[in-house]
Amino acid sequence: MPVNEPHGAAQAAAPGGATAGARPGTAEWEPRIIGFCCNWCSYAGADLAGTSRLEYPPTVRVIRVPCSGRVNPQFIVRAFQKGADGVLVAGCHPGDCHYSTGNYFTRRRLQVARRFLEYLGIDPRRLRITWISASEGQKFADTVREMTEEVRALGPNRVMRDELWAAN
Amino acid sequence: MGGELKTASGGMTGVRSGVGSELAERAAGLLAGGEVRMFLGYGAGRTPLRVRPRHVLRPEAAGGLVWNEFCAPSLAKYLLEEQEEEGRVGVLVKACDLRAVKRLVADRRVERERVLLVGVGCPGVVDAGKVEALLARAVPGEMVEEAGVRDGVLVVQTRSGVREFPREEYLLERCLHCEDPNPRDVDLFVGPEVAPWPARPHDYAEVAEVAALGAAERAAYWDRQFARCLRCFACRNVCPACSCRECCFDVWEPMWLPREVSVSEQYMFHFTRAFHVAGRCVDCGECERVCPVGIPLMKLNRALQKEIAELFGVERPWEPQEKEPLAMYTPDDPDFH
Amino acid sequence: MPEANPMMPHLARIEEIVAETASGDVKTFRVQFLDPEVPFSHLPGQCAMVSVLGVGEAMISISSSPTRPRPLELAVKQVGRLTTRLHEMEPGDVIGVRGPYGNHFPVEDMKGKDLLFIGGGIGLAPLRSLINYVLDNRGDYGKIDIIYGARSPGDLCFKRELYDEWPAAPDTRVLLTVDRGDEDWKGAVALVPHFLEQVHPDPQGKVAITCGPPIMIKFTLESLKKLGFADEQIVTTLELKMQCGIGKCGRCNIGSRYVCLDGPVFTLAQLKAMPAEY
C-alpha cells in the first residue's frame, strides 16, 4: 500500500523525540494510526493543517483515496492486522461528495463495519470515521490529536494483529 | 417403548409418507415430460438421522427421493452450478430454502425461469449434528438404528434402547424462528400445508450475549473460535449469498487472503465472509450447520442483521430486499458520533 | 540426489539476461551459484525449482546442456506472478535454485539413432539442452533434424543457435516455420504439425522428441502417428503445476505417476497408459 504524506504534514508537528510505532511496552511507544483521507476534502484538510503550521502528533500515516467510498472495510482490517493501533477514515461531509453520493454509501457501510469490528473485539475508539472538508485544517489536527490521546491511553492494539513474524 | 417406528431410509415418517410418494411421482412426471432436465431432492443418508442431496436425472430414479424431518440441507446452492448447463431444473424447497433461491435470483446468478420450484410444507427439520452430540454423550459410539418424528417428538433407537427428544431439543435453530413453514410463490406445491408453530422472535439474544463481554473478552472469544477454523471454505461454498463468479479468497493478485493460516488472517477471512453477505444473508444457517469445527458463524451473520435492522430500520433483514441495505442510502442516515 | 533439506534453495546470481524474443516475453537467465561447490549436475530434460525470494517458486526446465554446465541457463516465458517478477530482475540479482528434478531424455537409448526434434515456442527450451548435449557428443548419434516453429519470426528463441550454430554442425538440419510471417521472412509459414507433415520424415531408425504448447503437442502427436512413428519412438516432456518437486506436495500426479519424479519426460507409449489429466 503506498503511503503518501500530505506535503504540509511532513513539516508539521513537533515529535518531541517520540517515534511512532516504537516497540510496544517501551517508554517511547506512540500509537500508529493509519488515516484514509479522501482526495478532495480530508487530504486537502490535512494539507492545510500542515501549511498552516498547526501542531499535531506525527502518529498518523495518511493514505490518500479518491473517495471515502473507496475504503473497503477489508482495508481497515488489514491495517489492524499489519500493526495499526488506530484507523482514521476521513471524507467529505455528507452532501459534499465530489462524486455526489460516495460518502453516503460510506456512512452506511462503515457504520455497520465499525459496529461489527467492535463486536469482534476492536475497541471502537480505535476506529474513527469523520468528515473533514478542505478548509478544516484545524479539525484534521484536532482529530489526530484527540485520537492519538485516546489510542495512547488504550495502548498497543493486539486484536487481529499479525503475529506470524513474532511467533516463529 | 413400543409402537411402530419408521426409518428415514425406509422413506417417510408419520403423515408425510403420502408426501413422499406424491413427490416421487411429480418428479418422475416432470422428468418424463421434459419439463425439467434434473430434479434436485433428497435421498437416504448414511444414518437415519441424515439425508443426502440427490440429483435425479431419469424418471426411473425418482423413486429414491425422500421427504421427511431429516431433510435439513438446502439445495438452493446447487442451482448455481446447474446454470452452466441448458435446461430447467426442478428443486424441492422448504420455506427457508425459498429465501435462498430468491437470494440467488435477486443477485442475478440464477434465472428464475430456469428453475421449477417445488414447494413442500415443512414440519421443522432435525439438527442431526445436535442430536448426534447428545447421543454421543448419552450412548457413546452407538449407531442410530431407526429414527422418526411422532407427534413432535424425535424418537431414536440405538442398540441400548430408545431415546426421545422434544422439539426444542432436536429442531434446527432456524426452524425455531420459522414464521411460515409453507413456501409461497412456488411453481408446484406437494403435500398438505403445515400449520405454523409459535416462532421465536429474532431477538438476537445470542449476539447480545457476546456483545455484553468486554472488548478484550470478545476478542479472546473470537480468537478461540477462529483458531479452530480449517479454512475449508465450506461456509462459503454452501452459502446462497456467496455467489461471486470469482471469490476474492481465490484470487492471488491482489492477495486479499494470504494462504497462510494465522488467527490474524482468520479475522480477515471471517470478517470478509460475513461482511460480504451483510444485508444479504437469508439466515438459513447452512454455514454454521456444515462447519466441521463448530464455529458459531450465525453469531457473525446475526450481529450484522441486528446492526442493519437497528441503524436503518430494516425490519426483516433476512428477507431478500427490494434494494440491498448496504447498496443504498438515505440522506438522513444516522451519522457517526 | 538426497540432501539434508531438499526444500532449501541454493542462492544463485543472475550473470546475464538475454531477451530471446522480439517482445521480450522470453528471456534466458544465465546463473551461477554463489557457492561454487553446490552439487548440481543435471541431464538433458531435467528441471530446476527456481525461487524468487518474496514471491515463491516455480519449476523451470533447464535449457543448458550438461556438457556446458556453468552458467546454468534457464529460458523463461513471462506468464504468471513469479515469472513476471523474474523478468523484472537484473544481472546481479540473486535467485534461489534447487534440483535438478525429474527424469531426463533417454540419451543412452537414443545412441546410434537419428533424432527428430519438434519444438514450438518456449517448448524449445528443454529440447535445446538435449540438442547441445547431442551435438557435443556428435559421434554417438545419427542424423539430426530440428523442426521449430513460433507464432512469428520475432517469437523464435535461441536465434544464434538456430541460424548459425546448429545448421553448421555435421549432419544437422534446422527447419523453421512460423504461424505468420513478415516481409523479411523467407521460410515456411505453417503450423508445426502441418509443417512436420510437409517435411515428411521417415520414421525408420528415428526418435522424435517434441515439446511445445499443449495444443501443438496434441496435433504433432497425431501427425507423427500419420507418418508412421510408433508410440515408443515418440518422446515428449510435460509441464504441470508443482510446489515441491520431490513427490510430497501431491500436486503433479497423473494417475499414480508424479511428473516431478517419474517425468517430465514420457514416451507416447507411457502417456497412453496414463489418465489424460495433463
Add this chain to the structure above:
Amino acid sequence: MRCLERKDLRAFLDKLASTASLVAPVREDGVVVFRPVPSGEQVELDYVNPVRSAKEFFFPQTEVMFRFLPSPMASITPVEPDRQIVLFGIRPCDLAALSLLDEVFLGGDYRDAYWGRRRELTTLVGLACERPDESSCFCTAFGITPGTAEGADVMLYPAGDWLGVEVLTPKGQALVDGALPGAGEAGEAGERVKQEYLNRAVPLGERVRPGELSKELDDRFDDPYWEEASRRCLGCGICTYLCPTCHCFLVTDVAKRDDGVRLRCWDSCQFKDFLLMAGGHNPRPTRKERTRQRFLHKLNYFVHRYGRYLCTGCGRCVQHCPVGLDMATVIADLRGVTQHA
C-alpha cells in the same frame, strides 16, 4: 505391560505436562480438539476422536520453512522445529495415518526435513478405542483395529478402573520411566485387555471392505459414477483438511521490505485453483475430475506407489462431509454394496 490406576491418570498427565509440552484432547465450545495443555485437568477423556487429526503437529497447516532476505541482499536462514512435545490420546487410526505419511515424507530419494524433525521431537501416547463410533469409524476395513498400537511410543488400553500401559519404543520407555516410576505390572490381565481391543469388531468397517477394489479401479477412470457422485460435492475442503492422511501443500512467500518467510500451507485437491497454471490451463477443471482425483488417489494411485490404501477409516469425512460424499460411502458405492444394514 504396566498398570496405571484410572484414578492416577490425571496425575500421570500432570507429570507429562510438567516435563514436556503436553498436547492432548480438550473439549472447546463442545468440540474436541488437540491443544497444548498446562496440566492433566484440562484433558478430555470422553471422546471418540478429536475433530482435527493429529497430523497438524507434524505437518502444520502453515509451516515456516526458512527465513530470507530478498534480492539483492539475498540470504537464507533455515528454520528448524525444536519444540519437544508429548502427544497424548492419539487413536490407532491417526497413528496409522502417521506411518502412511512417513512413507510420503520420509520415503523415496528425498527425506522431508520438517516432518522428520517433528516426528523425532514427538513422543506419542496412543489410546485404544473404548467406544468406536459405530456409524462412522471403519478402521478395520484397512486392517487397523481399536487396539492397533503400531507407531505409538506408549499405548494405553483402558480397562475399567485401570489402564494397561504398553511401552513400545525407547522414547516410550523414557517417558514411562519418568512419569510412571512406581507403576505395577498388568500381567496376563493386561495382555487379555490388549487382545480384546485387537479383536474388537467395528461394524462399519465390516461392511465397508475395500478388498480388491484398488485393482478394479485401474479400469474405472471413466466410470460414470464420478460424474454422478461429484454432482453433490460442494467443492469445499472439509474432507481433505480433516483427513489424517491428506498431505497436499502449496509453497508461498510472505515478505516485508527487509525480511521474509517461505511457508508451506495445506492445500486441497478439491479447490478449483489447485492445478490452475499461470497460463490458464487446468488439467482438472471440474468437480468431476477433482472428486475422482481424491478417491482414486487414496484407493488406487497411492496403492500403486506405496502398496497400501491411503485411508485409515478414521471416519472424519463420514461424519463431517455435508453431502455424504465420504470414503465409506464411495467405497460401498464402488463395490456395489449397501453401506448400512
